Amino acid sequence: MSDIRTLWPAPDGSAADWIVVPGDLQQGEDLQTAVYISLFTDRLARNDDQIDGSDRRGWWGDTGEEYQIGSRLWLLRRQKLTVQVAGKAEDYCREALQWLLDDSVVSRIDVRTRIVYPRTLLVGVAYQEPGKAAQSVKYSWVWEQ
Secondary structure (H helix, E strand, O other), X not given: OOOEOEEOOOOOOOOOEEOEEOOEEOEOOHHHHHHXXXXXXXXXXXXXXXXXXXXXXXXXXXXXXXXXXXXXXXHHOOOOOOHHHHHXXXXXXXXXXXXXXXXXXXXXXXXXXXXXXXXXXXXXXEEEOOOOOOEEEEEEEEOOO
C-alpha cells in the first residue's frame, strides 16, 4: 500500500497539494512525501528556542516519541533573511530529515540553502535510497519581511 502523493508546489506555487486522479487521490512518491512532511510540518520548539508568545507548536502525538514530526523552520519565519538564517534553515532541515538516515530509509542526505535576493530562500535536498540512484528536490518560499 502506498501513501497519498504530496506535490510541491501547489498550482498557485504557495504550498503543497494532493493530486486528484479519476475517482481517487494519486498515490506514490512516498519518499518525496516523507521529505516534504518532515520539512514543512511544525515541530515542537525546544525549551531554549526563542518564540513569540507561548505557542511552541508541534504535534501532540510526538509526546514521548524518540523522533518528532516536522522541522523547526517555522521559527525562522519572522526573522530577517540573512546568511545566518539560511544556515539555521540548513541545520533545521538536517535535524528534520535525520530519521531517514537513522532508519536506513536513505543512505545519504545533503541539504543546501541559497538566498535569492531580496526575499526568497531556496532549499535543495539530495538523497539516495540504498541501491538506487540519487534524487533531489528543491523548495522555495518568499520571505515575509
